[in-house]
Amino acid sequence: MIDVRLTAVSKRFDKSSDAAAVDEVTVTIGAGEFFTLLGPSGCGKTTTLRMVAGFYFPTSGQIHFGDDDVTHWSPNKRDTGMVFQNYALFPHMTVAQNVAYGLRVRRVSRTERDRRVSEALAQVHLSGYGARRIDALSGGQQQRVALARALVIRPRTLLLDEPLSNLDAKLREETRTEIRRIQRESGNTAIYVTHDQAEAMAMSDRIAVMQSGKVQQVGSPQEIYYRPTNAFVARFIGRSNVLSLPVVGAGENRVEVRLSSGATIEVGAATGHGLTEGDTALVSARPEHITLAGGDEESALRGRVTHVEFTGMATNLTVDCDGTEVMAAVIDAPATINVGDLVGLRLVRERLWVVKP
Ligand SMILES: Nc1ncnc2c1ncn2[C@@H]1O[C@H](COP(=O)(O)OP(=O)(O)OP(=O)(O)O)[C@@H](O)[C@H]1O
Ligand SMILES: [Mg+2]
Known part of the structure; x- marks a missing residue:
């Protein structure tokens, strides 16, 4: 478990333009906390998450994992497990091969790899699906494979970018409960991205509401619901x-x-x-x-x-x-x-x- 600190983090894709995709974001995510970035399309959620993962470097500002300044570390040094919005699974591989991928890259021994893959599949209730092809799974099952693939490397932080967006309403609710259960059991610090306020409220310890690259308010679901700081937050939450x-x-x-x-x-x-x-x-x-x-x-x-x-x-x-x-x-x-x-x-x-x- 580790805390994640963003200090005045900004990202400008277009250096000549005034508009920053992420604008001076400062938040501290506590160790073991389930923290959500919530806001409308284009407000900078994915960009923020990608900077935490190391896929983008900030234009300015710092990112710390505990005492480590990771601002310019490469993604594989950061020890984060990322679940992408579109799952990003390898379609030509089996479920087990997909889940094992991160362990292979890390040169984990074969016995250890097999043991951890079955453990991760059990965690997402997919024991026995190891030999299945990805394209022979339902959307919800694929989503859980993506989650297992992130969990199997036992990351210090779990980063989830709209992981439920392709599921139907009922499966969304089931899977969000599941994700929260797994996060509690693993004790991971989790950063979750969604534009769905009900999902954010139901899952999170705390929420950062974003608009136009800026954090408008950070607080518990109750604080944000009952004490919105401004008209945007009041209208966006419910x-x-x-x-x-x-x-x-x-x-x-x-x-x-x-x-x-x-x-x-x-x-x-x-x-x-x-x-x-x-x-x-x-x-x-x-x-x-x-x-x-x-x-x-x-x-x-x-x-x-x-x-x-x-x-x-x-x-x-x-x-x-x-x-x-x-x-x-x-x-x-x-x-x-x-x-x-x-x-x-x-x-x-x-x-x-x-x-x-
Ligand atoms: N690689 C890129 N190059 C240039 N501009 C980008 C890039 N990625 C994102 N942007 C811009 O940065 C802003 C924030 O994008 P971002 O993807 O972080 O939004 P988001 O909150 O994740 O939105 P959504 O809910 O639609 O996924 C947008 O205006 C977007 O067009
Ligand atoms: Mg996004």
Whole structure:
């Protein structure tokens, strides 16, 4: 187990352009931690992972594995196991030959190699598949071969680039549980790349949310979900309403805002939010933290229903509140609710959070 530290790591593919693919990324990934890089397509996730693996060198910044500065080490010196998005298996080889590849390169003896290959195949529940050809396996099985191939060399760090992207929904969920189990058992430090926020939340100890090459926020799934730092993170992690509301008072970790009904409410905010009376606060409110107000209660927001969607778990409503579209996910909504209805909405105050633009 080893910690991985990135210090102001940048990568510019095009030296003449201002845009960096990865821009001053600083994160410390703890020993044994399952850490995820999450963000939209093109935000720099793969580039960051490839710099950790040694396939690209940073334009500036340092990468440390424990006390070792590995910034300019070649990939084979780094002792990382990488699972590529497209598996990158050798189609003309058997499962066992694919898994044994890294051991062959490292000149591990034949007996030791056979022993470790069966051990790795057992780890991914593919014992007995050693002699199969790669093209005679399902996508999920191929994905697990790729994982075994990374695990078999007993790497200090496991790097996974969207390893579930080609699987169907059910297999994705099964395999993510499997990957996490294997990582826990092996105790590896793992860096996982995905653009799927639900996957990131379900699997990770901590997540770094990236946008345009920059890390926007690092935190546990709960921190990122309940306390997003800015409107981008709030909207990228699940669905979120970001309401613009006038500030009528402020304290160190709270902001008082006025709702369209005239009522004022207190909303949690990070230290150093910098808002004062007269400013406009951006308040993140998740649909699941908005419910229908009872008939006699003072509602936080009122508006007309513009869209109704029954999902089984909840009824998703879109409500036009004075020109602002507000999404609410209501459990036990009356079956009669329909487009055009006038409704009152109640906000779960302790779940509201002030975000930066
Ligand atoms: N080899 C390369 N040469 C030039 N530009 C590159 C290269 N690789 C990536 N880029 C650019 O760097 C940026 C980040 O790419 P990267 O592959 O890291 O994104 P990503 O977050 O992994 O996206 P995706 O989710 O689509 O895989 C993009 O703008 C991309 O076009
Ligand atoms: Mg990528």
